[in-house]
Amino acid sequence: MSLTSNPAPVDWQKASYVAAQAADARVNVELETEGMILNIGPQHPATHGTLRVVVRLDGEEVVWAEPICGYMHRGYEKLTEVRTYPQVTTLINRIDWLGSFANEVPFILGAEQLMGIEAPPRAQWIRTIFFEMARIANLTLFLGDMGVQLGALTPVFYAFRDREYVLNLIESATGGRFHPNYDRIGGLKDDLPRGWIDECQGAMRKVRSFCDELEDLLMGNEIFQARTRGIGVIPAAIGLDYGMSGANIRASGIDWDLRRDSESPLAWKEVDWKVWTHPDGDSFARYWVRLQEVREATSIVDQLLEGLPAGPIMSKVPKIIKVPAGEVWCHTENPLGEMGYYIVSQGGLGPFRCKIRSASFNNVSILSWLLKGVYVPDVITILASLYFILGDIDR
Amino acid sequence: MSPADTPSPEGAAEGAPEKAPESAAEPVTAPEPETAPEPEAAPEPEAAPEPEAAPEPEPEPVDPKLQVLIDSLRERLGDGFVASDVVGGDLWVRVDVSQWRRAAEVAKGELGMDYFCFLSGIDWLPNPLLAGRDVWDPNPNEASEAAVDEPVGTIHTGIAGGDTRFQVFARLYSTRTHVGITLKADLDDESPTAPSLTSVYRGADWHEREAWEMYGFDFEGHPGLRHMYLPGEFEGHPLRKDFPMLAREVKPWPGLVDKEQIPGEAAEPDASETVSSEEAAAT
Numbered sequence: 182m183s184l185t186s187n188p189a190p191v192d193w194q195k196a197s198y199v200a201a202q203a204a205d206a207r208v209n210v211e212l213e214t215e216g217m218i219l220n221i222g223p224q225h226p227a228t229h230g231t232l233r234v235v236v237r238l239d240g241e242e243v244v245w246a247e248p249i250c251g252y253m254h255r256g257y258e259k260l261t262e263v264r265t266y267p268q269v270t271t272l273i274n275r276i277d278w279l280g281s282f283a284n285e286v287p288f289i290l291g292a293e294q295l296m297g298i299e300a301p302p303r304a305q306w307i308r309t310i311f312f313e314m315a316r317i318a319n320l321t322l323f324l325g326d327m328g329v330q331l332g333a334l335t336p337v338f339y340a341f342r343d344r345e346y347v348l349n350l351i352e353s354a355t356g357g358r359f360h361p362n363y364d365r366i367g368g369l370k371d372d373l374p375r376g377w378i379d380e381c382q383g384a385m386r387k388v389r390s391f392c393d394e395l396e397d398l399l400m401g402n403e404i405f406q407a408r409t410r411g412i413g414v415i416p417a418a419i420g421l422d423y424g425m426s427g428a429n430i431r432a433s434g435i436d437w438d439l440r441r442d443s444e445s446p447l448a449w450k451e452v453d454w455k456v457w458t459h460p461d462g463d464s465f466a467r468y469w470v471r472l473q474e475v476r477e478a479t480s481i482v483d484q485l486l487e488g489l490p491a492g493p494i495m496s497k498v499p500k501i502i503k504v505p506a507g508e509v510w511c512h513t514e515n516p517l518g519e520m521g522y523y524i525v526s527q528g529g530l531g532p533f534r535c536k537i538r539s540a541s542f543n544n545v546s547i548l549s550w551l552l553k554g555v556y557v558p559d560v561i562t563i564l565a566s567l568y569f570i571l572g573d574i575d576r
Numbered sequence: 577m578s579p580a581d582t583p584s585p586e587g588a589a590e591g592a593p594e595k596a597p598e599s600a601a602e603p604v605t606a607p608e609p610e611t612a613p614e615p616e617a618a619p620e621p622e623a624a625p626e627p628e629a630a631p632e633p634e635p636e637p638v639d640p641k642l643q644v645l646i647d648s649l650r651e652r653l654g655d656g657f658v659a660s661d662v663v664g665g666d667l668w669v670r671v672d673v674s675q676w677r678r679a680a681e682v683a684k685g686e687l688g689m690d691y692f693c694f695l696s697g698i699d700w701l702p703n704p705l706l707a708g709r710d711v712w713d714p715n716p717n718e719a720s721e722a723a724v725d726e727p728v729g730t731i732h733t734g735i736a737g738g739d740t741r742f743q744v745f746a747r748l749y750s751t752r753t754h755v756g757i758t759l760k761a762d763l764d765d766e767s768p769t770a771p772s773l774t775s776v777y778r779g780a781d782w783h784e785r786e787a788w789e790m791y792g793f794d795f796e797g798h799p800g801l802r803h804m805y806l807p808g809e810f811e812g813h814p815l816r817k818d819f820p821m822l823a824r825e826v827k828p829w830p831g832l833v834d835k836e837q838i839p840g841e842a843a844e845p846d847a848s849e850t851v852s853s854e855e856a857a858a859t
Binding site for chain 2: 426442506521547550
């Protein structure tokens with residue numbers, strides 16, 4: 182019963198793959214290879230942070246995996262209880278440190294909602310601009326970093342080069358390159374400096390050409406495709422079950438973006454943009470969706486800069502900010518996914534309880550399910566493509 | 577940074593919360609009480625365990641999409657459905673803890689809540705670090721009067737009410753209809769236990785581990801409650817309100833319970849100087 186006697190056309194590639202798999206399995210049974218425990222992290226470049234993933238291997242194959250967090254737990258939920266509302270933004274800037282401004286916004290919006298005040302339109306527009314710039318600053322690093330994880334060193338230098346333009350702009354307006362601390366209850370700390378808008382448009386052009394470059398350089402690369410296509414496939418239902426959000430779930434075909442789908446006072450509804458999804462749910466899809474999101478973000482920023490309304494950037498806010506008693510859940514679509522704050526106020530100067538729902542925590546919790554049955558090099562691909570920030574897991 | 581010059585009894589806060597209002601209320605005065613905001617009904621003398629007065633007027637028209645959720649949950653859970661509240665266009669439902677998992681099953685299976693957002697807990701015990709009403713109000717005189725009527729340690733629970741110190745709450749969301757729901761359940765004070773949601777939502781696994789670690793909640797049916805963040809030998813449940821923040825006991829640092837004047841605003845050298853100079857000497 183040989184394969185050649187079969188009159189039907191034979192897919193030799195598939196047949197050899199099956200044969201190789203069978204041979205592998207036989208070797209494993211014959212040799213009775215014992216499971217090997219491998220620690221990936223906490224100090225491992227692939228985890229870009231101090232996430233530790235313990236995997237048990239059978240040969241090259243992962244049979245069991247467990248992520249271990251806590252190496253960077255800073256207890257922000259407890260600390261918010263002894264801070265005033267304006268002081269909390271300093272802490273939460275450090276949750277997702279690559280897109281810091283985006284962390285401030287949902288908290289401030291939640292507090293504003295409880296106080297019943299709203300920032301003036303110009304402030305909302307500038308907030309949206311910086312929110313999208315935070316997204317660009319965050320995701321461009323991912324776009325380069327993914328290459329590094331797969332052995333292509335060049336893209337990350339491009340990423341750092343072009344990201345710098347965005348960071349410089351953030352710094353020139355807010356004073357903080359990484360941690361702007363720019364959002365205030367009722368508005369913003371400062372208005373934009375003179376000439377900022379022109380420079381910003383220039384930077385957005387550079388980011389767009391960076392995206393084009395990466396599309397040629399990395400996404401069209403055969404090795405990149407071979408290493409990412411079909412690797413780490415997340416079915417949409419399981420992803421949602423684990424609470425995955427953001428580009429990770431959009432790459433599984435779920436058309437859901439809080440910028441479009443939730444009531445937000447920010448200016449996303451004023452501009453024309455698109456939510457990108459990909460049906461495959463694999464590592465390549467996650468990369469592809471994020472690349473499109475960066476492009477889309479530059480277009481959002483451009484449109485907002487064109488239509489930026491004049492007016493004040495701060496509404497009338499009492500000098501001592503006390504938030505009336507109540508509870509609010511406020512969430513936004515952050516670079517890493519859904520980020521939200523459940524703020525409980527009892528009429529004090531600071532939150533009574535502030536539950537920080539960060540995206541990476543849920544995104545990473547799928548790892549023990551997702552890593553089962555993959556090979557060790559693919560573990561690195563999957564870790565990179567899920568894209569987490571350690572501060573966003575541990576808080 | 578905003579003015580954080582709140583009078584507060586830092587040293588005495590943890591040990592003797594009863595003493596706090598008297599000791600701090602008189603000498604320490606907020607710099608400008610006139611400019612201070614007066615949010616409506618901040619200290620309520622009679623603390624009823626009923627839902628707190630929300631900023632919005634209560635009888636607002638309920639979104640029909642939310643009304644459907646309320647009705648079907650009430651129908652499915654029967655007596656297990658304790659209370660519901662719609663505030664600011666968002667829905668809260670409090671269920672009996674025995675129906676906690678059932679509520680999630682109904683939400684997922686019949687109401688289309690396919691997305692598990694988070695699960696966590698609340699400890700409604702008043703924060704001992706902020707004991708005394710004077711800390712909550714920049715105008716200490718009025719506040720301390722209000723505080724007299726109310727025994728220290730009175731629990732105010734939030735939206736949809738509550739009868740116990742601990743509550744577990746979870747947020748579920750539908751990515752199709754874009755409607756979310758916050759489920760709450762009261763837990764026993766002595767042994768807070770809830771059924772685990774891991775069989776309904778896989779994502780609940782880590783969140784329950786976190787709540788177990790931070791609040792000491794037990795989740796029946798969870799595959800393995802072990803530490804999420806803290807080292808294995810850690811004792812105590814840090815997010816409980818009675819868990820002291822040791823760093824703060826040792827060294828005062830900026831924050832809500834700080835007595836240090838903000839540099840630009842060190843205007844009036846009033847009686848609070850005595851307190852803050854002690855503080856300065858300590859550091």
